[in-house]
Amino acid sequence: MKTILVTGSNGLLGQKITSLILSSGRASLIATSKGQNRHPEKQGYTYIEMDLSNENDIAGVFRSVNPDVVINTAALTNVDVCETEREQCRLINTDAVKTLALLCGETGAHLIHLSTDFVFDGKEGPYREDAQPNPLSFYGRSKADAEDYLKSSSCRWTIIRTILVYGITGDMSRSNFVLWAKSSLEKNKNISVVNDQWRMPTLAEDLAEACLRVAEKGVTGILHISGGDMKSIHELVLEVADYWKLDKTLIEPVSSETLNQSAVRPERTGFILDRARQELNYHPRSFREGLKLLDLQMQSVKKM
Numbered sequence: 001m002k003t004i005l006v007t008g009s010n011g012l013l014g015q016k017i018t019s020l021i022l023s024s025g026r027a028s029l030i031a032t033s034k035g036q037n038r039h040p041e042k043q044g045y046t047y048i049e050m051d052l053s054n055e056n057d058i059a060g061v062f063r064s065v066n067p068d069v070v071i072n073t074a075a076l077t078n079v080d081v082c083e084t085e086r087e088q089c090r091l092i093n094t095d096a097v098k099t100l101a102l103l104c105g106e107t108g109a110h111l112i113h114l115s116t117d118f119v120f121d122g123k124e125g126p127y128r129e130d131a132q133p134n135p136l137s138f139y140g141r142s143k144a145d146a147e148d149y150l151k152s153s154s155c156r157w158t159i160i161r162t163i164l165v166y167g168i169t170g171d172m173s174r175s176n177f178v179l180w181a182k183s184s185l186e187k188n189k190n191i192s193v194v195n196d197q198w199r200m201p202t203l204a205e206d207l208a209e210a211c212l213r214v215a216e217k218g219v220t221g222i223l224h225i226s227g228g229d230m231k232s233i234h235e236l237v238l239e240v241a242d243y244w245k246l247d248k249t250l251i252e253p254v255s256s257e258t259l260n261q262s263a264v265r266p267e268r269t270g271f272i273l274d275r276a277r278q279e280l281n282y283h284p285r286s287f288r289e290g291l292k293l294l295d296l297q298m299q300s301v302k303k304m
Contacts, residue, residue, distance in 0.1 A: 004215055005030040005067035007052060007100070008074025010038040012167055012174045013114065016208035017071060018045065019170075026212060030065045033074070040170035052096040053088075062103045069215045071112045072100055075143070079118065082139035083263040093142035097149060104155035111155050112214055117163040117199070117226070119144040122266025126200070126230065129161075129222040129275055137263035147222075158214050160207075163226040163269060166290065167204030168297050177201075178294065181237045185246035195234035195253035198268040200226040203290040206282075213280045223280070224271035229287045236287065243291045 004021070008014045009031035018039050021029045029045035031037065037047040046065070051057045052074050062070075075093050076082055082089035097113060104111040117125075118140035119133040135141045150157045166176040178201075184191045202225065210225045231239070234253045241248045256265060276282035285293070 001026070001028055002068040002215060003028045003030065003065065004069045004071060005032060005062070005065060007032050007050070007070070007072045009033045009047070010035065011073055012165060012169055012176070012204050013073045013207055013211075015039050015169045016167060016204045017073070017211055020205075020208045020212055021045070026216065027069075030067060032061060038169070038171055053091045055099050058096065058099050059103060062107075066107060067109055069110045069112060070100055070104060071114075071211050071215065072097065073114050075114065077139070079137055079139045079265065080262040082142065083137060086138050089138060089142050090145075093139070094145045094149070097146040101150055101153040101155045101157065104157075105153060108156070110158070110215065110218060110220075111150070112158045112160060112211060113146065113150060114211075115143050115147055115159050115161045116140065117161060117269035117271070118266060119147065119161065120266055120269055122197075122268050125198070125266070125268040126270030126272050127224070128272045129224055136266055139263060140266075156220060158220050159222045160211065160214065160225050161222065161271070162202050162207055163271065164199045164201040165204050165207060166201055166294075168294055168301070170301070177233070177236070178240055178291070181240045182244055182246070185241055185244075185250055188247065188250065190250050190252060191237070192252045192254045192259070193234045193237045194256050194259065195232050196255050196267065197265055198230055198232050198270065199236070200228065200230050200270045201236060201287060201290070202226045203285050203293065205293065206284045210276065210280055210282050213282070217280070219279055223276055224273060225276055225282065226271045226273065227284045227287060227290070228273065230270045231287070239287060240291065243288070243295070
């Protein structure tokens with residue numbers, strides 16, 4: 001059984017990987033994140049506080065546990081914040097990856113790094129793994145630079161690119177477009193939603209399972225992992241409203257340029273999932289099935 005170190009374990013994907021390993025017993029888990037452990041279950045694994053902006057901190061933790069696999073889920077993902085706070089963005093999204101790669105190269109550990117569809121410009125989606133990155137934002141650039149470094153590093157690496165991850169954590173501490181839309185509409189708020197950006201949203205549980213399969217099988221190189229449904233953001237939010245029977249007249253479709261956001265978003269991303277299907281037997285749930293799972297999880301949280 002492999003020892004897996006997860007960075008960013010307090011985030012949505014990090015918590016889902018923790019839950020998956022605890023429920024399946026498929027690995028020995030070292031969970032790391034900044035601050036106190038936010039996962040509801042505290043037993044059955046080791047949690048260590050780790051600051052990814054501090055090289056010495058990373059090295060100290062790494063050498064104390066000597067993992068077989070590192071799954072790097074940690075990132076600064078607010079695209080507009082990354083556009084204005086570039087130093088912090090580069091520190092977490094690029095420099096920390098270099099530190100992890102160097103440590104994995106020294107010890108022979110397998111580094112599984114989470115990247116993004118925002119490395120592409122959105123002009124030719126959906127994309128295969130060998131498509132040429134051309135990021136439009138500093139966030140996308142920081143992730144593309146990390147990818148470039150890994151490709152030339154001596155460590156055993158896998159880059160998992162993903163798209164618009166959604167789900168809920170046990171303490172409901174993490175928001176995403178589904179929870180934002182549902183909450184806003186339940187409060188009868190008018191919301192503006194872009195109708196000129198297309199994505200294939202990814203259920204966090206599906207992504208966590210893919211990460212664990214990569215770790216178990218030792219698959220290397222670039223992998224695209226996302227949901228299978230290509231829709232505009234506006235269509236996705238309409239589907240959220242439909243599922244929970246909320247007022248769709250509150251949803252105003254708008255063009256991207258009207259929002260005056262700091263960072264430019266790609267128009268149409270999406271992934272061709274052939275490699276994941278063939279090598280991981282990856283079959284994502286539909287967006288509707290993902291909403292059904294979220295609904296069940298939210299009901300169980302309310303009962304606690």
